[in-house]
Amino acid sequence: MDLVELERRAAARLPQHVYDYMRATAGGSEVLERQIAEWDAIRLRPRVLTGATPPATATTVLGTPVAAPILVAPMAQQVDAHPDGERATAAGARAAGSLLGVSTNTAVPFARIAEGGAPWWFQLYVTRDRRLSTALLERAVAAGAGAVLLTVDITRLRHPRAGASVSVEPTDWTDGRTGARLANLTEEELRIARGEGGRGDRGLGVDAITWIREVTGLPVVVKGVLRGDDAARAVDAGAASVLVSTHGGRGLASSVGSAAVLAEVVSAVGGRAEVYADSGIRSGLHAAAGLAIGARAVFVGRPVMWGLAADGAAGVTTVLEALRDELVGAMDLLGASTVADLTPDLVAPR
Secondary structure, eight states, X not given: OOHHHXXXXXXXXXXXXXXXHHHOBSSSHHHHHHHHHHHHTOOBOOOOSSOOOSOBOOEEETTEEESSXXXXXXXXXXXXXXXXXXXXXXXXXXXXXXXXXXXXXXSSOHHHHHTTXXXXXEEEOOBSXXXXXXXXXXXHHHHTXXXXXXXXXXXXXXOXXXXXXXXXXXXXXXXXXXXXXXXXXXXXXXXXHTSGGGSBOTTOOTHHHHXXXXXXXXXXXXXXXXXXXXXXXXXXXXXXXXXXXXXXXXXXXXXXXXXXXXXXXXXXXXXXXXXXXXXXXXXXXXXXXXXXXXXXXXXXXXXXHXXXXXHHHHHHHHHHHHXXXXXXXXXXXXXXXXXXXXXXXXXXXX
């Protein structure tokens, strides 16, 4: 899959400030490039003479069947990529047999997203005023969310173009649709959200996992983990999974990448919960490497956004199916008949 060409096509359809937001990181482009390079640097050791059958990629995530362990990361501002936003993404994910995360900041009502037909998990930023988070959680459950992605990291965006006249932060946008967010709050809740109560809870602790489980009855995936000890504490507190993530390079600019710490997190969790990874996944080979290290699945963000912007739901399907085809090719060369055959012994020591 030619991601450079796909991004070029997407950029041609997007307003400049929207494209700037979608590609922004905590530093320059080198932040994400470095994290992609860390996935590229993983060396694998193929098995031979195994009698392997044609690769099958089907698996489950928290009990939900998916056609391949390649899922759609939660992303805001999807209505800026396509008028149907997450509804189109859900339709594209359904056609590919995948699952999507849905952002707290989505501009599409949960019920409309559910109409797309794909299984989905709700990504939550816990607010200082817990009434806002509670309302979103309850509405997500009512609309059919299958899990909660509890985001625990903090993002800082640097504008990718020096001297640009429009902010890289969507909260500063005022031009109609591109400023749309938080469609699942009432007008009164939006008023609260615009004040201090809507800010992220910087004092968040592991007790939030128990609180979310009590409110929703859903499994909790802790998103934004980059340390083994943090992963272990999250699982001890009741998390069903942890997602190793740098928020697509939007956290600390000098942070380690997901590829560099995935093995540490897998070891710390010790099979007590599922582990996922995102940030810099750009090919089926990257996915194969992550699975071999011990991830149950990987999430993909920007490539899906570029597919959505370029071709709507069909573009999302194209990206996911291309990544799955690349994963099949990698598995074939590695001597793996199923994703369960992608094991740590395939990863060369660093």
